[in-house]
Amino acid sequence: MSQIHVKTIINGDASEFLCAADETLLDVLRDRLDLTGSKEGCASGDCGACSVTMDGRLVCACLVLGAEADGTEITTIEGMATGENLHPLQQAFLDHAALQCGICTPGFLVAAKSLLERNPDPTEEETRYWLAGNLCRCTGYDKIVRAVLDAAKIMRETA
Amino acid sequence: MPKDEFTPRTFSVVGTRPLRPDGIDKVTGRARYGADISAPGMLTGMVLRSPHAHARICSIDTSVAAAMPGVKAVITRADFPVHPENNGTADVLDNCMADKKALYDGHAVAAVAASSRRAALDALATIKVVYEVLPHVLDVDEAMKLDAPILHKGRKQEGVPADVSDNVLTRTEYGHGDPEIGFQMADLVIERQFKTAATHQGYIEPHSCLATLGSDGQGDLWVCTQGHYMARNTCAEILGLDSGCLRVTPSEIGGGFGGKTTVFLEPTALLLSQKSGRPVKMTMTREEVFRASGPTASTSIDIKIGMTKDGTITAAKGDYRYQNGAYEAMNGTLGAMTGFAPYDLDHVNTVGWDVVTNRPKAAAYRAPGAPMAAFAVESVIDELAYKLGLDPIEVRLKNAAREGTKSAYGPTYPAIGLEATLKAAKSHPHWSAPLGENQGRGVACGFWFNFGGDTCVSLMVNPDGTVSLSEGNPDIGGSRAAMSMMAAEELGIPMERVRTIIADTAALGQNEVTDGSRVTFAVGLATIKAARHAIQIMVERAAMTWGIDPEAVEWVDGAAQPAGPNAGKHPPMSLAEIAAIASNTGGPISGHFEVNAEGAGVSFGTHIADTEVDPETGAVKIIRYTVFQDAGKAVHPSFVEGQLQGGAVQGIGWALNEEYIYGKDGTLQNAGFLDYRIPVASDLPMIDTAILEIPNPGHPYGVRGVGETGIVPPLAAVANSVSRAAGVRMTSLPMSPPKVLAALKKM
Numbered sequence: 044m045s046q047i048h049v050k051t052i053i054n055g056d057a058s059e060f061l062c063a064a065d066e067t068l069l070d071v072l073r074d075r076l077d078l079t080g081s082k083e084g085c086a087s088g089d090c091g092a093c094s095v096t097m098d099g100r101l102v103c104a105c106l107v108l109g110a111e112a113d114g115t116e117i118t119t120i121e122g123m124a125t126g127e128n129l130h131p132l133q134q135a136f137l138d139h140a141a142l143q144c145g146i147c148t149p150g151f152l153v154a155a156k157s158l159l160e161r162n163p164d165p166t167e168e169e170t171r172y173w174l175a176g177n178l179c180r181c182t183g184y185d186k187i188v189r190a191v192l193d194a195a196k197i198m199r200e201t202a
Numbered sequence: 203m204p205k206d207e208f209t210p211r212t213f214s215v216v217g218t219r220p221l222r223p224d225g226i227d228k229v230t231g232r233a234r235y236g237a238d239i240s241a242p243g244m245l246t247g248m249v250l251r252s253p254h255a256h257a258r259i260c261s262i263d264t265s266v267a268a269a270m271p272g273v274k275a276v277i278t279r280a281d282f283p284v285h286p287e288n289n290g291t292a293d294v295l296d297n298c299m300a301d302k303k304a305l306y307d308g309h310a311v312a313a314v315a316a317s318s319r320r321a322a323l324d325a326l327a328t329i330k331v332v333y334e335v336l337p338h339v340l341d342v343d344e345a346m347k348l349d350a351p352i353l354h355k356g357r358k359q360e361g362v363p364a365d366v367s368d369n370v371l372t373r374t375e376y377g378h379g380d381p382e383i384g385f386q387m388a389d390l391v392i393e394r395q396f397k398t399a400a401t402h403q404g405y406i407e408p409h410s411c412l413a414t415l416g417s418d419g420q421g422d423l424w425v426c427t428q429g430h431y432m433a434r435n436t437c438a439e440i441l442g443l444d445s446g447c448l449r450v451t452p453s454e455i456g457g458g459f460g461g462k463t464t465v466f467l468e469p470t471a472l473l474l475s476q477k478s479g480r481p482v483k484m485t486m487t488r489e490e491v492f493r494a495s496g497p498t499a500s501t502s503i504d505i506k507i508g509m510t511k512d513g514t515i516t517a518a519k520g521d522y523r524y525q526n527g528a529y530e531a532m533n534g535t536l537g538a539m540t541g542f543a544p545y546d547l548d549h550v551n552t553v554g555w556d557v558v559t560n561r562p563k564a565a566a567y568r569a570p571g572a573p574m575a576a577f578a579v580e581s582v583i584d585e586l587a588y589k590l591g592l593d594p595i596e597v598r599l600k601n602a603a604r605e606g607t608k609s610a611y612g613p614t615y616p617a618i619g620l621e622a623t624l625k626a627a628k629s630h631p632h633w634s635a636p637l638g639e640n641q642g643r644g645v646a647c648g649f650w651f652n653f654g655g656d657t658c659v660s661l662m663v664n665p666d667g668t669v670s671l672s673e674g675n676p677d678i679g680g681s682r683a684a685m686s687m688m689a690a691e692e693l694g695i696p697m698e699r700v701r702t703i704i705a706d707t708a709a710l711g712q713n714e715v716t717d718g719s720r721v722t723f724a725v726g727l728a729t730i731k732a733a734r735h736a737i738q739i740m741v742e743r744a745a746m747t748w749g750i751d752p753e754a755v756e757w758v759d760g761a762a763q764p765a766g767p768n769a770g771k772h773p774p775m776s777l778a779e780i781a782a783i784a785s786n787t788g789g790p791i792s793g794h795f796e797v798n799a800e801g802a803g804v805s806f807g808t809h810i811a812d813t814e815v816d817p818e819t820g821a822v823k824i825i826r827y828t829v830f831q832d833a834g835k836a837v838h839p840s841f842v843e844g845q846l847q848g849g850a851v852q853g854i855g856w857a858l859n860e861e862y863i864y865g866k867d868g869t870l871q872n873a874g875f876l877d878y879r880i881p882v883a884s885d886l887p888m889i890d891t892a893i894l895e896i897p898n899p900g901h902p903y904g905v906r907g908v909g910e911t912g913i914v915p916p917l918a919a920v921a922n923s924v925s926r927a928a929g930v931r932m933t934s935l936p937m938s939p940p941k942v943l944a945a946l947k948k949m
Binding site for chain 2: 065078079080081082084085086087090092119123124129133136137138139140143145146147148149167168170172174175178179180182184185186187188189
């Protein structure tokens with residue numbers, strides 16, 4: 044099978060790759076570009092562990108073909124911190140002990156960032172519904188929701 | 203290990219909430235989990251699985267696959283070099299790769315290693331397996347019948363009666379007194395049958411490993427596991443290797459909950475690597491995780507309890523029938539041991555049955571066997587309290603096990619925290635909060651044994667006064683932090699000066715898997731003892747420097763100092779000062795401790811659940827939830843809360859949604875997260891927690907494991923809540939909307 048030449052911007056950097064027509068964006072990120080922060084929990088769009096944004100839209104990288112990334116701008120968990128400075132959401136997850144095993148954490152952070160970009164002051168209910176596409180089996184979501192609400196508050200105060 | 207390890211003390215590090223040292227890696231995506239690694243020349247390994255629930259494997263033809271481009275190795279069971287003598291290991295091998303029969307839908311029958319995933323998939327599609335499909339059995343009560351399809355012949359153990367089938371591998375019995383006498387003394391006796399569905403641990407990270415094995419028998423394995431020593435020992439035994447030649451390095455682990463306490467892919471990956479001469483990476487798909495890893499038992503349980511009008515339990519009987527999937531496991535035994543463990547009973551008898559069926563072999567799942575038993579027992583206690591007009595917490599307090607109680611499974615309890623959790627629940631605002639229409643409140647208790655086991659810790663004092671700690675248990679939820687905290691507490695230095703790493707199998711002696719809620723207890727104990735060992739050496743070095751007897755030196759606040767006026771006047775020598783001159787006082791300083799840790803300290807919890815039942819749809823919503831649990835001593839309270847919250851929510855999923863659904867042909871119908879629905883954020887309220895601290899006499903700081911007990915009460919707490927909200931007793935899990943609706947309509 045001949046491969047497709049794809050040009051994208053990933054976490055602000057121009058990136059080119061070849062991929063097969065049936066390769067997902069998640070496969071490309073993990074296996075071709077060494078961006079293993081996005082996780083494969085299900086490969087069916089049910090767990091959200093591979094959450095990334097594509098032109099600002101929150102997507103499951105396992106449901107997007109690598110070829111579809113052509114001409115788009117992708118942001119992954121690897122693009123969230125600025126140098127050594129963590130994003131307020133990342134810091135809030137640490138402060139609130141909002142991770143146990145941590146496998147779902149990248150997806151939650153990407154999804155939560157996407158929420159706060161749209162709604163800087165979400166209610167608990169809005170937060171819970173926005174994050175309903177991200178599965179966490181360790182925490183029962185309590186500390187995750189608290190971390191997101193707290194980060195939102197900090198971001199509003201420092202905006 | 204003496205039982206009087208605990209001495210009361212004040213803490214400066216333990217009990218605080220520092221940030222976890224592995225945190226930045228985990229919020230930036232840098233942390234490397236099972237599938238996040240690769241090796242030069244690596245191949246992809248994939249497994250062909252049985253589409254039948256029970257079938258004789260007549261022949262397997264791999265010749266086409268082996269000749270395909272990119273395919274570097276193809277194996278079946280015939281390629282495995284040895285037949286393990288140990289029954290348990292032989293079962294693990296048979297579960298990894300079927301021999302003469304496929305015993306469940308998803309059972310591995312062949313595997314390939316190829317240059318790409320696509321090439322591996324294409325190769326699998328060409329393997330021709332001729333099956334003779336056999337009748338199958340999935341339900342425990344059906345499997346026990348004499349005319350049931352039989353999985354294994356001749357595995358019945360002593361004590362299993364003749365009037366049940368060969369699928370019943372063990373029958374165990376516990377108790378004391380005579381329940382028949384006790385039932386005579388009761389004012390009300392209730393007997394009910396309960397059913398629970400099989401559920402899955404639902405860890406978000408699928409099983410994954412990267413294996414390299416040479417023809418000389420030397421190998422390396424990178425794997426996501428709860429126990430890399432277990433992985434090493436099991437793979438070595440299955441493949442006939444010297445365990446010392448196989449180095450196993452654990453990846454970060456993306457959840458386990460008991461499901462990663464055995465091997466599924468690892469022996470296959472090693473063998474494929476040896477055959478191909480290349481590193482082989484294998485990762486399960488989510489579908490494979492559901493079909494072919496280790497879910498829980500499904501159960502059928504009879505409970506009979508007698509109670510007087512004042513709430514005293516006069517007698518209790520339980521018959522716990524658990525199917526454990528295709529191979530031997532002991533969930534039924536554990537159910538029989540744990541169900542009545544929270545109560546002080548004069549007359550109690552329990553029987554546990556462990557039965558095989560054509561399902562994937564059950565692995566441990568957080569307090570394995572106990573949640574289903576607690577569901578049944580706590581439901582009957584709730585119904586008795588309801589019908590006698592008694593407060594369900596008062597009834598439990600009246601019968602609660604205390605220090606000195608002879609437990610239903612035998613041992614007599616030392617200091618335990620059940621009563622404390624019940625009293626805390628009773629006085630919590632949740633218990634007296636008003637309820638709305640169609641809402642109900644349920645309460646339930648739970649017990650877990652907790653475990654210690656083989657443990658090794660090494661603690662190195664570095665020349666700059668920092669400390670490196672090596673432990674041999676994967677960090678599944680903050681244990682690096684907990685170990686650094688305990689070492690810092692003991693050494694008298696800031697926690698940030700102690701970095702804990704998870705060492706590979708070549709770096710430390712044998713460590714039991716991360717199970718039994720053992721790590722904070724046992725590895726913590728070994729950490730404290732290793733720190734004390736290092737302190738003893740540092741005290742000797744200071745004494746040598748000062749020219750006095752080591753007996754005349756004590757360790758206070760991170761420094762050696764003369765003990766009393768007779769020791770002479772010497773300014774204290776800090777850990778960093780002693781470390782800096784170690785080379786001149788005898789060489790590098792390290793402490794270590796190796797132990798089979800006993801005295802884990804049993805654990806109890808009480809949960810309160812409020813639910814609202816929609817009378818039109820049967821849907822149940824959790825309105826409010828509070829967990830009360832004894833932690834002995836909470837080393838890092840945030841992580842303890844997290845364990846209690848996570849356990850409660852897994853239990854809520856078990857109670858309301860989760861279920862292995864099989865078709866008539868015995869194949870799994872819902873092998874994905876869309877159809878096997880675990881709780882999501884919008885299903886839940888905040889989960890409140892209250893940590894009680896009744897010190898465990900068997901740990902220097904009083905620590906008890908907290909990981910498992912949290913999943914024991916919720917099945918019953920939610921069921922009791924729904925039963926009260928709906929006005930009808932729910933006896934079958936999950937309480938899915940159709941089931942609740944049907945119960946409402948029958949009223």
